[in-house]
Amino acid sequence: GQNIDQPTEMTATEGAIVQINCTYQTSGFNGLFWYQQHAGEAPTFLSYNVLDGLEEKGRFSSFLSRSKGYSYLLLKELQMKDSASYLCAVLDSNYQLIWGAGTKLIIKP
């Protein structure tokens, strides 16, 4: 079966750095997405990786290793507004998005 694992919850301090990991086992791979979802709102796109390596976009970076079935989202200079759930999703061979359960990130002052 298809499976995506990410931690349920993480806590970090304002101004610090946090890394959210995601491991996946899917039937085929056409890319990995990270989405941010604030409580009561729809998810918003953060990043897309299809090749191995690190993609940097401002305070957020996303890394992919296809051979290891592994990705992480790195958030730097954490702000209180970064408190949200972070969803990892993989596009499988049928171009269907397979979703992880999400990681709730709590930022403390």
Add this chain to the structure above:
Amino acid sequence: GAVVSQHPSRVICKSGTSVKIECRSLDFQATTMFWYRQFPKQSLMLMATSNEGSKATYEQGVEKDKFLINHASLTLSTLTVTSAHPEDSSFYICSARDESGGIYEQYFGPGTRLTVT
């Protein structure tokens, strides 16, 4: 980025009535749209995949006669919750897939919070 609208944003209805939710891609054409449901503090649950001009594909456990999906054009999909019950109260989110860039990114609507009394 691409914009997807969803209407209404909130709806309260009585048990036994039907509710229609609209999802529109405003600046791109979407052959494929998706309908999700999300209960409080839980992850997104895919309900069905809506294909323009053909029948929707429902996920296991989702009643197709209760959740009617119509995707009549490349910019509009509708979800109708028929004979709604309190257990149907949830946050319903649609997304539209933009396939033009080869990335198959999904753009999400703002969601519809349905409360059935």
